[in-house]
Every structure is written in C-alpha cells, then in structure tokens.
Amino acid sequence: MSIIEIPQTIIPETSFLDTIPKAPEGRYAHILMIRETESYSVFQTDGTLNIANVKRGLKEAKPLIRLAMFKRKQTSPERLTGRELLRRNGITQNQDEKAELKYCDYNEHFCQSCPDCVYYGFAIGDSGAEKSKVYADTAYSISGYDESHQQFSFNALFEKGNMSQKGQVRSSFGEQDHIVPQVYFPSVITIKDVTRNSFAYILNNLLRTKRYGAQTTRTGRLDNHVIGVVFADGEIFSNLKLTQAIYDALSDAGQLENTPLNQTEVLENAKTVIPELLSNDGVIFNHVHGNALDELISCVTTVTTDADKLRTFLEETNAETTEYSERVIQSEKKK
Numbered sequence: 585m586s587i588i589e590i591p592q593t594i595i596p597e598t599s600f601l602d603t604i605p606k607a608p609e610g611r612y613a614h615i616l617m618i619r620e621t622e623s624y625s626v627f628q629t630d631g632t633l634n635i636a637n638v639k640r641g642l643k644e645a646k647p648l649i650r651l652a653m654f655k656r657k658q659t660s661p662e663r664l665t666g667r668e669l670l671r672r673n674g675i676t677q678n679q680d681e682k683a684e685l686k687y688c689d690y691n692e693h694f695c696q697s698c699p700d701c702v703y704y705g706f707a708i709g710d711s712g713a714e715k716s717k718v719y720a721d722t723a724y725s726i727s728g729y730d731e732s733h734q735q736f737s738f739n740a741l742f743e744k745g746n747m748s749q750k751g752q753v754r755s756s757f758g759e760q761d762h763i764v765p766q767v768y769f770p771s772v773i774t775i776k777d778v779t780r781n782s783f784a785y786i787l788n789n790l791l792r793t794k795r796y797g798a799q800t801t802r803t804g805r806l807d808n809h810v811i812g813v814v815f816a817d818g819e820i821f822s823n824l825k826l827t828q829a830i831y832d833a834l835s836d837a838g839q840l841e842n843t844p845l846n847q848t849e850v851l852e853n854a855k856t857v858i859p860e861l862l863s864n865d866g867v868i869f870n871h872v873h874g875n876a877l878d879e880l881i882s883c884v885t886t887v888t889t890d891a892d893k894l895r896t897f898l899e900e901t902n903a904e905t906t907e908y909s910e911r912v913i914q915s916e917k918k919k
C-alpha cells in the first residue's frame with residue numbers, strides 16, 4: 585500500500601517492489617539530474633576545491649581539469665532534508681524523550697529503522713551496519729575549473745560588523761576559492777530495490793534540498809533539474825560519462841564558448857545524449873522523459889506538497905522501513 589499512485593501508463597507496476605527484499609532483486613530506479621549552482625558554492629576538502637583531471641569528452645580526448653562534487657557532498661544535505669521532515673511530522677526525534685517516537689540522531693545514534701537509516705544506510709562501529717540503497721558517485725562540472733571558479737579574499741569583521749574599530753582597520757585575512765553561479769554538474773542518483781515509497785522519499789529530498797557545500801557557510805545554493813528517470817534491471821552509465829557526452833554535444837553545436845554555459849542548451853543537450861548512452865549499457869530499461877516525466881514527478885509532488893498527505897506518506901514509509909528493519913536488520917543480529 586502506498587499513497588503514491590503512479591499510473592501504469594507512465595511506468596509498469598512491476599518497476600517497483602512492494603516490500604524491501606532481504607537480498608537484492610535487480611530493480612533499479614536512476615534519477616538523472618543536472619545540478620546547477622545558483623550562488624557561490626564551495627565543495628572542498630582540506631581547504632581547496634575538489635578537482636579532477638579527466639578526459640574532456642567521449643570523443644574529445646584532451647584532458648580538462650574539472651570541479652568535482654564528491655558523493656557525500658551530495659547525499660549528506662539530502663539526507664538532512666528528509667530527516668528534518670521526519671522530525672517535523674513526528675516520526676523521529678532528536679533526543680530520547682518521548683517513548684512513542686524513534687530516537688534518531690545523524691551519525692550519533694542511528695535508530696536503524698526510520699526511512700533515512702534504512703534507505704541511505706548506516707554504520708555503527710562493531711554493532712552493525714546497513715548498506716545504502718541509494719547510490720551516488722562523484723559529479724563533475726561540464727565546464728573546466730579555470731572558467732568555473734573565482735577567488736575571493738574575505739574580511740574578519742568586528743563585533744558590530746564594522747571593518748574598523750577605534751581607528752584600527754582590519755585587513756582581509758584569508759582567501760577562498762568559490763565555484764561561480766551557473767556551473768553544471770550532471771548527476772545520477774540510483775535507488776536499488778526500489779519501492780514506490782523509497783522512490784518518492786528520495787525524489788522529494790532531491791527536489792527540496794537547495795543548499796550544498798561547506799557546512800560553515802551554507803551559501804551554496806544549488807538547483808536540481810530532473811531530466812529523466814530510468815527504471816532498469818541493472819546499473820547504467822556514470823556521471824563522468826554523462827558529463828563527457830554532454831560536453832561533446834555542446835561542442836558539436838558550437839555552444840561551449842558561452843560563459844556561463846546557457847542553461848537551456850545544457851538541459852536540452854543532456855536530454856539528447858541519454859538514449860544513446862542507455863543503448864550501450866546492456867540492460868533492460870524504461871526511460872521516462874518529456875510529459876511522462878512531468879506526470880511522474882507530479883505523482884510525488886501532489887503528495888509531498890500537501891501537509892496531510894505528506895504526513896500519511898511518511899507514516900507509510902516509516903511502516904515499510906520498520907517492517908524491513910525487524911525482518912532483516914534485527915533478525916541478522918540475533919544470529
């Protein structure tokens with residue numbers, strides 16, 4: 585049972601499992617996205633932006649230094665979005681206070697049974713782990729690092745927000761590399777052993793999450809454009825391959841010279857290259873795009889943008905993951 589109703593005209597019912605299986609059953613949903621920066625973002629480790637030197641395109645063999653967005657930089661904010669909704673709707677709580685609510689605290693105390701713990705997985709030292717059913721991989725910018733970043737020096741302000749105090753002017757004391765707005769990161773999020781609920785839960789997180797990157801600044805606005813969903817019996821192309829195929833297509837169309845790249849051109853070229861990439865993946869698939877994609881997304885958003893329906897959805901989803909937790913996670917421990 586699910587409050588998420590998806591007509592068979594969009595996607596056959598068999599694309600989804602009714603319950604989360606104990607062993608993988610080869611039912612995948614791949615959400616294809618173009619992530620677009622909408623402000624100055626910082627995806628870094630150890631104080632420098634993450635970059636990778638990779639082949640420019642699938643055809644164009646020359647290397648290009650690209651910005652990289654690591655897996656956790658993508659999934660952590662998305663998990664937190666979902667977790668916030670679970671608390672708001674009385675599914676989980678952050679402290680062990682109310683007996684009727686689950687106590688779940690990210691990376692501190694995983695409850696092991698809420699939708700976040702079961703779908704995205706967890707590891708608790710020696711006392712257990714659950715593999716994630718949501719796969720993300722490093723995403724790469726279509727444009728090169730050179731034209732996609734800018735360095736700023738920043739000032740340490742005094743308490744009142746002034747630059748000067750008692751006649752003393754504070755000079756700038758640091759420099760930070762930022763990713764500029766309108767840089768595009770093609771990204772595929774894969775859901776393994778997908779149910780209607782896990783699909784809707786994860787899609788809702790992708791649609792609602794708008795800030796990514798350095799946790800201290802929280803400036804990195806990012807828009808996730810969903811350009812397709814692929815239901816398949818296996819894995820499909822990587823983020824890097826998708827990025828390179830889009831690069832080639834923009835190059836062929838003479839659209840690479842634009843700085844920043846034109847949003848419409850990026851999205852249109854991205855949609856164009858997907859069918860050919862899929863045909864080389866050796867899997868049986870159903871590619872949802874165009875009007876059917878809009879309908880599929882609205883099957884989810886009609887529920888997730890209505891307070892009562894959203895609560896019902898989260899309760900049903902929690903029931904699904906709790907049942908799985910009891911049947912699989914807890915029973916494995918008893919052995």
Ligand SMILES: [Zn+2]
Pocket residue numbers: 676688689694695696697698699700701702
């Ligand atoms: Zn949990």
